[in-house]
Amino acid sequence: MPITKQTIAIIGAGGSMGSAIAIHVAGGNYRLLLFDQDSGKLPRLKEEIQQQYPNADVKAMDCAHDCSWEADIIILAIPHDQEKQIADKIRDVATQKVVVSIANPVDEDFSELTTDPNISAAEELQQWLPHSKVVKAFNTTFAADFEQPVLDGQKFDSFIAGNDEQAIETVTELIETVGFNPIKIDDLVFSRTLERMQFLLLKIIHRNDYQRLAGWKVLHN
Numbered sequence: 001m002p003i004t005k006q007t008i009a010i011i012g013a014g015g016s017m018g019s020a021i022a023i024h025v026a027g028g029n030y031r032l033l034l035f036d037q038d039s040g041k042l043p044r045l046k047e048e049i050q051q052q053y054p055n056a057d058v059k060a061m062d063c064a065h066d067c068s069w070e071a072d073i074i075i076l077a078i079p080h081d082q083e084k085q086i087a088d089k090i091r092d093v094a095t096q097k098v099v100v101s102i103a104n105p106v107d108e109d110f111s112e113l114t115t116d117p118n119i120s121a122a123e124e125l126q127q128w129l130p131h132s133k134v135v136k137a138f139n140t141t142f143a144a145d146f147e148q149p150v151l152d153g154q155k156f157d158s159f160i161a162g163n164d165e166q167a168i169e170t171v172t173e174l175i176e177t178v179g180f181n182p183i184k185i186d187d188l189v190f191s192r193t194l195e196r197m198q199f200l201l202l203k204i205i206h207r208n209d210y211q212r213l214a215g216w217k218v219l220h221n
């Protein structure tokens, strides 16, 4: 873990994933900046974080730009169809920063992916933020998994794909703070597979009537 406290901006902090990430990284050595288009969701989230971690360094912010300007790591916890407009707002303050793409670009009834087969949501985000270090992470775990990152004695795997080694390490520390088992992948192109893996998992849990507490595990020696 770095000695200096890193600042994380969570855009969409009031949603299922944004709040799960915020609550579960708050116990680490991080300063948290929370932004959501529905700012009414943030006071309760802040209170919940401070109940669990009285010393948590957490602040609700009024705009995505300011939030990202102060941050070292920016997590976009919003639907993929909202990411272009946020990218346009934060581009000038996201240069050289780690931007985490958690999106699974599925349509509203979860019947198909909205991206072309030859590109992922994360790669699109990288195109919209060409001077940022986009890392694919947190997309293969459900929001419910954060409450219970261990099932049958095994930690859920959490895959991290990116092109920048230091950015992958930074996100690995976040994953470890949350309690998942990080698995590193050295190329953002594999975000295509990771997004399709979660689409497949959605189909599997629906077909087999599993609850949302489900995830991936790579068995190895």
Ligand SMILES: NC(=O)c1ccc[n+]([C@@H]2O[C@H](COP(=O)([O-])OP(=O)(O)OC[C@H]3O[C@@H](n4cnc5c(N)ncnc54)[C@H](OP(=O)(O)O)[C@@H]3O)[C@@H](O)[C@H]2O)c1
Binding pocket: 011, 012, 013, 014, 015, 016, 017, 018, 035, 036, 037, 038, 041, 076, 077, 078, 079, 080, 082, 085, 086, 102, 103, 104, 105, 106, 138, 139, 140, 141, 142, 143, 144
């Ligand atoms: N849920 C999961 O288990 C899961 C797992 C892996 C990955 N993901 C991915 O995580 C992302 C978020 O999913 P979610 O389930 O957490 O959705 P969600 O519960 O709807 O949360 C999204 C939050 O972002 C806010 N928001 C939407 N557009 C925004 C914008 N332009 N600026 C600021 N805030 C904005 C929403 O506000 P409003 O309520 O006002 O719209 C909401 O509070 C998606 O890309 C999804 O594919 C979800």
